[in-house]
Amino acid sequence: RVDQLKYDVQHLQTALRNFQHRRYLREQQERQREELLARTFTTNDSDTTIPIDETLQFNESLQSAHRGMDELIGSGTNILQGLRDQRVTLKGTHKKILDVANMLG
DSSP states (O other): OHHHHHHHHHHHHHHHHHHHHHHHHHHHHHHHHHHHHHOOOOOOOGGGOOOHHHHHHHHHHHHHHHHHHHHHHHHHHHHHHHHHHHHHHHHHHHHHHHHHHHHHO
């Protein structure tokens, strides 16, 4: 009988806590609803402007960096081509020197 009473007390306490929690949530929702209904809405502040000038400057800076990299790559390509041409010239010169050395022999 005592165990049954303990179980009943725990069950009633749980039910009371659930009821109090639901009541608290309902009251909170009602307060929030009243706050929204009582609130006066105004137009947006002037902070909603888009900083286009900064974006344009950033874009121009990126394009400038892109052009600089293209020029750097082009310059590197020209340097490599020059080195290849020098290698061909030096190979030809080396071959001619060997031919002259063989003729003098």
